[in-house]
Amino acid sequence: MFYLIMLAEMLLGTLSAIYFLRSMHMFQLNSYRTDTHSIWLFKNSYKIFFSFKATKAKKPLVYTHRVIRMCVTAVIIYLAMVAVLVFCVRHWAIPIVLPFSPIFPIIANIINAPIEKINNNRYINDAKRIIDSMPNLITIGITGSYGKTSTKYFLHKMLSSKYITLMTPESYNTTLGVVKTIRNELRPIHEVFICEMGMKWKGDIKELCDIAKPKHSMITSIGPQHLETMKTQENIIEEKFSITNSITEGICFLNYDNEFIKNQKIDKNIIKYGIHEQNSDYQATDISVSEKGTRFTVRALCKNTEQEESAVFETALIGSHNVQNIVGSIAVAHTLGISLNELVLPVKRLEGAPHRLQISHSGNTIIIDDSFNSNPIGAKAALDVLKMFHGTKILITPGMVELGTESYRLNKELGVNAASSCDYALLIGQKQAPPIKEGLLEGKFPEDKIHIFDSFNDGMKFANELVTKTDNNPLGKKVILIENDLPDNY
Numbered sequence: 001m002f003y004l005i006m007l008a009e010m011l012l013g014t015l016s017a018i019y020f021l022r023s024m025h026m027f028q029l030n031s032y033r034t035d036t037h038s039i040w041l042f043k044n045s046y047k048i049f050f051s052f053k054a055t056k057a058k059k060p061l062v063y064t065h066r067v068i069r070m071c072v073t074a075v076i077i078y079l080a081m082v083a084v085l086v087f088c089v090r091h092w093a094i095p096i097v098l099p100f101s102p103i104f105p106i107i108a109n110i111i112n113a114p115i116e117k118i119n120n121n122r123y124i125n126d127a128k129r130i131i132d133s134m135p136n137l138i139t140i141g142i143t144g145s146y147g148k149t150s151t152k153y154f155l156h157k158m159l160s161s162k163y164i165t166l167m168t169p170e171s172y173n174t175t176l177g178v179v180k181t182i183r184n185e186l187r188p189i190h191e192v193f194i195c196e197m198g199m200k201w202k203g204d205i206k207e208l209c210d211i212a213k214p215k216h217s218m219i220t221s222i223g224p225q226h227l228e229t230m231k232t233q234e235n236i237i238e239e240k241f242s243i244t245n246s247i248t249e250g251i252c253f254l255n256y257d258n259e260f261i262k263n264q265k266i267d268k269n270i271i272k273y274g275i276h277e278q279n280s281d282y283q284a285t286d287i288s289v290s291e292k293g294t295r296f297t298v299r300a301l302c303k304n305t306e307q308e309e310s311a312v313f314e315t316a317l318i319g320s321h322n323v324q325n326i327v328g329s330i331a332v333a334h335t336l337g338i339s340l341n342e343l344v345l346p347v348k349r350l351e352g353a354p355h356r357l358q359i360s361h362s363g364n365t366i367i368i369d370d371s372f373n374s375n376p377i378g379a380k381a382a383l384d385v386l387k388m389f390h391g392t393k394i395l396i397t398p399g400m401v402e403l404g405t406e407s408y409r410l411n412k413e414l415g416v417n418a419a420s421s422c423d424y425a426l427l428i429g430q431k432q433a434p435p436i437k438e439g440l441l442e443g444k445f446p447e448d449k450i451h452i453f454d455s456f457n458d459g460m461k462f463a464n465e466l467v468t469k470t471d472n473n474p475l476g477k478k479v480i481l482i483e484n485d486l487p488d489n490y
Contacts, residue, residue, distance in 0.1 A: 013094055016101040020074060022048045023102035025061040027109070031174075031200070032066070034106055036229075041102055048102045058485070066116060073108040120176070127182040127211050134188060138163075139212050140332060143197040143205060143243050144220030144255075145236070146378040147325050148173070150353045151220050152196045154329040158346045162338050163191040170354075171372075173198030175207055182212070192336075199239055200226050209246035217243045218253040220328060222260035225375045227404035237264065244268050253331055256280050257324060273331045275324055282331040284323050291389060294318055298330055300340060311340035313347045318388065319357055321381040326350065355485075357382060365464075365478045366391070371485035375400065376410050382483055383421040391477030392468035395422040396459045398486045399432025408435045415439020422481070424466065426459040427452045429486070456485060 023041065026048075030037040041048070061067070081097050109116075131137070140155070142148045149171060156167040168181045173196040186193060197208040222240050230236045237260055244252045244266050256262045257274035273282040287296040293316040301308050315326060330343055352358045355372035366389060370382040379400065386393050395418050399411045415436040418425055425440055427433040433452045440450055453459040460480075469476035 016078070016094065016098050019048055019098070019101035020078075020104050021061065022051070024067065024070065024105045025057065027105040028061060028067065029059065032109060034109060037106060041106075045102065066112075066119075069112055069115065070105060070108040073111055074104040077104060077107055077111075123179050123183065124175070124211060127179040128213075130182050130186055131211070131213055134186075134190075137190060137193055138216070138336070139193045139195055139214045140216045140218065141195050141197050141209060141212060141214030141243050141246070142218045142220065143199065143240055144218075145223040145225040145240070146375045147220035147255075147321060148196050148198075149372075150322065150356050151218065151325040151328055152194050153353045154326055154350055155332055156194055157350055158329055158333040158338065158343055159192050159194070159336065161342065161346050163336075164189050165192040165194065166190045167194040168196045171198070172196070173208075175204070175211065178208055178211060197243060199236075200229050202230065202235065202239055205239055205242045206245070209243060214243070214246055215250040216253065216332065217247050217250070218328060218332065219243065219261055220255055220325060221258050221377065223258075223375055223377045224403060224406055224410060226402050227406055228402045231404065233260070241266065251335060253328060253335075255324060255328060271331055271335060273324075273328045275320060275327070282327050282334070284327045287320075287323060289318055289388065291318070292316070294323060296323055298327060298340060300331070300334055309340060311344060313344055315347055315350050317350060317352055317357070318359075319381055319385045321378065322352070322357070357385060364391075364475055365480060368479065368481045371482045376403075376413065379414050379483055380417050382481060383417050386479060386481045387421050389479040391473055391479045392424070392466075392470075393422040394424045394426065394463050394466070394478060394480045395483060396426045396428065396456070396463060396480060397436070397483040398428035398456070399436050400484060401432070401486060407432075411435040412439035412442075415441075415445075416443045419443025419445040423449060424463070425450045426463060428456050428459050429454065 026040060027037045030040055078097065082094060085096055131139070142152050152167050156165055159165045166186055168178055172178060172181055178195055193212070195208070195212045195214060197205055199205050219240055222237055224233060226236065230239065241264055247268055250269070252266065252268045252270045254261050254270055254272055255274055256272040256277035256279070262277065271282070272280045274280045275284045275287070277283065281301045283299050284296045285299060287294065293314060295312065295314045297310055297312050299308065299310045313326070315322070326347060330340070330347070333343055334340060355369050358369040360367050360369065368382070368386060386395070397414070399414065401407070403410050411432050412435040416439040418436070419440050420443060425436070425445065427436055427450065430452070437450055441447060451462060453462065463478070463480050466478070467476065468478050
């Protein structure tokens with residue numbers, strides 16, 4: 001009997017560890033925010049306790065120094081609770097502690113907060129010291145609800161033709177991501193530092209500007225994103241434009257095709273760019289698009305000489321939003337002394353940022369990978385790109401998140417837009433599917449072409465096995481748009 005009890009306690013102890021690590025994984029994805037993770041646990045505790053299906057995490061738990069410190073603290077808490085309970089209820093100690101395992105990361109984070117603050121401040125101050133030691137460094141801060149990562153990649157390619165340039169890699173756009181880039185990669189030889197600045201909570205942009213101290217800034221777009229944390233569109237606008245407050249003698253590059261940006265008045269030296277805005281300092285005109293790419297002319301007004309010049313550009317990238325981002329990058333590069341003609345070749349060699357309308361071919365199937373962090377305007381742009389292709393068009397999407405009270409309306413709007421863009425709609429998950437389906441049906445989309453799956457892999461399997469040979473499509477050509485791929489905590 002004794003051995004059976006010991007075996008049961010070992011099994012329950014193992015289960016406690018599993019629950020703890022699952023919660024720690026989600027806590028990391030929730031940016032170590034106690035408030036955010038507490039709400040997540042309240043809504044999703046079943047995922048911690050009752051998820052028995054083995055699925056590979058899209059972004060596994062990373063055992064950083066912070067996570068290891070939290071694990072040590074949590075183990076101490078766990079052992080202390082068990083020790084106290086053993087004296088009170090003997091063998092019932094571990095079963096009592098078991099349900100509380102998922103909240104141990106929160107408790108450990110609160111206990112470790114002073115240590116983490118000291119460590120973070122040490123890293124941040126070191127990054128500031130490095131920036132201050134390079135007075136001739138040209139730092140360009142880029143933010144936007146969408147388009148900032150693609151623009152960062154484009155601008156890096158263009159500026160690298162003349163300057164020794166560093167950019168924040170991948171989606172390193174948080175405080176610690178930027179700090180890590182500066183401390184590990186920025187060297188005295190660098191002449192330009194392109195710093196992507198993300199935002200999820202009020203004050204994020206200001207904190208990044210205080211660290212990177214941008215000479216020039218760029219706002220690629222403003223839209224309804226992160227409404228769950230920012231609450232209102234006005235808060236988003238205010239936070240995005242806080243990047244301009246750090247600019248003194250530099251230039252703010254603004255996408256004037258965006259109404260939220262265009263309607264703001266700022267007392268700064270600005271350069272406007274876009275496609276539709278006639279008063280832009282840099283405007284793309286004569287745009288022609290095919291499956292092979294895009295050709296357009298950029299008209300540039302040089303503010304120093306008031307002289308207008310132009311050049312014709314070609315790129316393998318497609319989509320009006322890509323043209324906007326390229327024109328914005330051209331505006332910055334041209335202002336920093338690279339002629340339009342010198343930029344023709346770098347633009348021709350541009351490649352899309354990973355998972356942002358990235359096109360690949362496999363036999364008769366074309367995959368348009370737009371899986372990174374979908375937003376309403378970006379999703380519409382992706383659907384417009386899907387329309388351009390010939391063949392059976394298949395949309396795979398789990399919808400959009402972090403839209404707060406606007407979530408249902410905007411996901412329904414996604415469905416309405418998709419109705420005229422695809423032949424099959426494969427919806428992933430149960431949360432966002434209902435409003436998307438409602439929008440599809442409102443757009444007169446055939447209900448038998450709408451399918452809902454529990455996982456992305458199931459949807460992709462269906463798309464790959466779908467027989468699409470028809471009289472109008474004798475080769476059975478497929479075009480699959482992957483629009484958004486939710487992180488594990490969704």
